Amino acid sequence: MKRTITVLVNNKSGVLNRMTGLFARRQYNIDSITVGVTENPTISRMTFVVFVDSMENVEQMIKQLHKQVDVLKIKDITDEAIVERELALVRVGATPQQRGEIASLAETFRAQAVDIGKESMTLQITGNNEKIEAFIELVKPYGIQELARTGVTAVNRSSKVSTDTSRLTLIN
Template identity: 80%
Template structure:
């Protein structure tokens, strides 16, 4: 099962290595990881999507993370109301006569053409992982040359968010 865990840490050299090493020692596969400085330049936020066998394993990882000196706060946000996004760049084969069709497809997913070459296009799409996966599958027949993904980044929703906004912000 996949779990999304956020960790606030002191923004210091080597912290990422120590945290990912903890996951490796426990033999957990990190499906995605994003790291960035928060509103406070001395603190970074790490978002991990990990694959675990049971909730007991998640609890063990969280206990181990709490022992790290640099760790300030840990939260398993898998079951919470969150906003989660991923950025993907996809370079596909695209002859001149195919570009209109590809642009129409990209528009449906709110993707943007960010580079056009003689025989290829690079498209950028952001959104929920399911949306990103669907987009990749739809452009696959054109011939994917390269894919670069950021991994999931997530944050809890506002307490005042309405049910309507939760439905409309998924994509």
């Protein structure tokens, strides 16, 4: 089963290496990793998408992660209301005659042309994994020359606000 785990860590050299080493020792396949500094420059957020056999394995992994010195907070957000995004840059073959066709396709997916060469176009697309996969399938006939993808980045959705404006209350 696929799980999305976020980890807040001290922003120090070597932390990522120790974290991925832990996953490797347990023989978990990491589907994607994203790491970036948070609003606090001393803290980084890591988002791991991993495939595990059972919930027991997830719980064991979280226990092992908690033992790491630089780990501040761990959360399995798979079953929560989250916003998740991924970025892909796709360079496809594009003759001048095909550019309009490709641009129209990109517009449908809210992708953007970020570079246009004599015989190719580079498109940028963000969204969930399914959207990116669908876009890639549609541009394959043009010939994908290069493809670069980030991993999944995810955060919990905001708390919902009651629609009764006479009593504005937060609902968790």
